[in-house]
Amino acid sequence: MSKRGWLLFAAMSVIWGIPYLLIKVALEGMPAPFIVFARTAIGAAVLLPVAWKRGMVGPALKHWRYIAAFAALEIAGPWLLLGDAEQHMTSSLAGLLIAAVPFFVALIMWRLGERSAVSGTRLAGLFIGMAGVVAIVGLNIGQVQVLRMLEVIAVAVGYAIAPIIADRKLAGVPTLATITLSLTGVALLYVPIAAFSHPTHTPRANALGAVAALGLICTASAFLLFFELIGEVGPAKSSMITFVNPAVAVAGGVLFLGETIKAGIIVGAPLVLIGLILSTLRRGDAVVPAAADALQAPAAAAEEHGPEAAMA
Numbered sequence: 001m002s003k004r005g006w007l008l009f010a011a012m013s014v015i016w017g018i019p020y021l022l023i024k025v026a027l028e029g030m031p032a033p034f035i036v037f038a039r040t041a042i043g044a045a046v047l048l049p050v051a052w053k054r055g056m057v058g059p060a061l062k063h064w065r066y067i068a069a070f071a072a073l074e075i076a077g078p079w080l081l082l083g084d085a086e087q088h089m090t091s092s093l094a095g096l097l098i099a100a101v102p103f104f105v106a107l108i109m110w111r112l113g114e115r116s117a118v119s120g121t122r123l124a125g126l127f128i129g130m131a132g133v134v135a136i137v138g139l140n141i142g143q144v145q146v147l148r149m150l151e152v153i154a155v156a157v158g159y160a161i162a163p164i165i166a167d168r169k170l171a172g173v174p175t176l177a178t179i180t181l182s183l184t185g186v187a188l189l190y191v192p193i194a195a196f197s198h199p200t201h202t203p204r205a206n207a208l209g210a211v212a213a214l215g216l217i218c219t220a221s222a223f224l225l226f227f228e229l230i231g232e233v234g235p236a237k238s239s240m241i242t243f244v245n246p247a248v249a250v251a252g253g254v255l256f257l258g259e260t261i262k263a264g265i266i267v268g269a270p271l272v273l274i275g276l277i278l279s280t281l282r283r284g285d286a287v288v289p290a291a292a293d294a295l296q297a298p299a300a301a302a303e304e305h306g307p308e309a310a311m312a
Helices: 003-015 019-026 032-053 057-085 091-098 101-111 121-138 146-169 175-196 205-233 235-243 245-257 263-279 290-305 307-311
Strands: none
Touching: 003 205, 003 235, 003 245, 019 057, 019 091, 019 205, 019 245, 032 057, 032 175, 032 205, 057 091, 057 146, 057 175, 091 121, 091 146, 091 245, 091 263, 101 121, 101 146, 101 263, 121 146, 121 263, 175 205, 245 263
């Protein structure tokens, strides 16, 4: 890859690996529903003018039902559940459990008729990866409530279904428009919820900074940078950030929050990583995480014509 490609890859690996750390910090000063509102409102405020200027909003609204379903499964539900769960577990554990997304995608795609999703090496990877997830959950029972870990697993299921909706029902809608309208809709939905769950006192600077970073960096800037990365190195290499994000989540928790690496992570994390690699191998030795399959149409356009083609 080019130097620019490596820089973008490194940036995205970190940007989408640190939300778990930032959510943990933000929870010290404000409730989970308010964090969802603040994060989506900030992201929408940045992206909506861009999408509006490019004339994407009006045409995309014709598909509002599927955009609403995507937003519910990708943002509205998962971000609330993740915030609630992280009040009772480490950010490291949350980040690793989210790594189950590609495995759920494989199972869903198999159920929808794509037999290759769980065949050969992918099937072996699926079993190894799920064994890792089971080890992480099982070895943390007693230290973390099962309900809280199930909340994160539910987040992973939502993250698995949402891209499939985008692929099958929103393929003709610009990705930037889908994300922008999703963030805007969720922000509006959470206005009354945030009104009843706002902080009772002014949060500390670190909590405010964490929410600002979640909105500006991990949401608005992240999506724009990701399309730049796709245009620079192609969809296959871009999607490999999936392998780095969990490691960043664990490292961030250990370095900045003083979290300890417990037995569940030591045993389960290597199995999850091996499973991810095996379950996403394709012919020609290309490695493409299953969770990214749903975005291959816009990604291919970006590879051929640049990121503008993916967003236009």
